[in-house]
Amino acid sequence: MASSPPPKRTALGLLLFLAFLVASAAAVVDGALGETDKIFSFVASFSLLTSLASLGWVGSTARRGGASSTRRSRKSGHQELQHRSDAVAAHPQPGWQMRTIAVCMAPVARRRWLDDIAETLHDYDVADHADLLRDFRTNAFVVILRSWTIDYTRSGAS
Amino acid sequence: MKMTLQTQMVLDALLRNPAREMYGRELAQETGLTPGTTHLILLRLEAEDWVTSYKEDIDPSAEKRPARRYYRLTATGTTQGSATLATARRPSARALRGLAGEGGAA
Numbered sequence: 674m675a676s677s678p679p680p681k682r683t684a685l686g687l688l689l690f691l692a693f694l695v696a697s698a699a700a701v702v703d704g705a706l707g708e709t710d711k712i713f714s715f716v717a718s719f720s721l722l723t724s725l726a727s728l729g730w731v732g733s734t735a736r737r738g739g740a741s742s743t744r745r746s747r748k749s750g751h752q753e754l755q756h757r758s759d760a761v762a763a764h765p766q767p768g769w770q771m772r773t774i775a776v777c778m779a780p781v782a783r784r785r786w787l788d789d790i791a792e793t794l795h796d797y798d799v800a801d802h803a804d805l806l807r808d809f810r811t812n813a814f815v816v817i818l819r820s821w822t823i824d825y826t827r828s829g830a831s
Numbered sequence: 832m833k834m835t836l837q838t839q840m841v842l843d844a845l846l847r848n849p850a851r852e853m854y855g856r857e858l859a860q861e862t863g864l865t866p867g868t869t870h871l872i873l874l875r876l877e878a879e880d881w882v883t884s885y886k887e888d889i890d891p892s893a894e895k896r897p898a899r900r901y902y903r904l905t906a907t908g909t910t911q912g913s914a915t916l917a918t919a920r921r922p923s924a925r926a927l928r929g930l931a932g933e934g935g936a937a
């Protein structure tokens with residue numbers, strides 16, 4: 674379980690999250706999302722990702738997601754839930770934190786990034802998952818920028 | 832195209848057998864890089880049309896594993912990749928081992 678982030682980091686996270694809200698509000702009030710969508714996407718992506726990282730919300734692994742499913746099934750004792758938790762254990766999926774990061778990516782890269790994470794989680798030992806997910810998170814911001822660059826280039830070419 | 836050492840390592844792995852299709856873990860093992868790093872490099876190479884990829888068509892529940900994405904070099908990638916690697920500044924084997932150990936970002 675990830676420990677609580679220190680107060681300074683929490684403050685920074687909240688500040689950046691506030692920046693995300695302001696950027697979102699400004700874009701909506703401006704009413705010119707069509708013209709400023711690239712800038713908005715960049716500012717929003719950066720603010721949201723950084724604030725989530727600062728708050729430590731992106732720090733846990735998909736393994737935790739699997740464990741919580743197991744706990745849920747134990748509580749209810751429902752066979753279907755047990756079956757689902759077994760499926761999650763057999764095919765570990767990216768947790769909601771990774772999916773949140775993926776939302777910031779251009780559609781061209783979003784699904785692929787999540788698929789690659791699922792493939793990696795299956796191919797590597799559970800003991801390596803935390804390090805592998807950290808590596809994906811480390812590269813996530815560049816993937817976000819790269820994916821929007823590719824998207825922009827392709828839309829410009831067509 | 833900007834040619835980082837990690838990109839050279841991925842290209843080098845693919846160029847060893849250009850017809851061979853490789854999936855994430857194979858590439859990571861061949862290069863010594865982490866999957867998160869190779870993902871980013873492959874995304875860029877594919878955008879430049881140096882690499883092509885496809886997701887295999889399987890039933891994940893029957894195969895008991897998620898579908899893999901396979902990568903291979905295109906004709907452009909083979910030609911230009913070879914030329915680029917031939918002229919690229921070659922890092923020492925020691926430096927490559929160090930990079931592989933770190934699994935650093937692209």
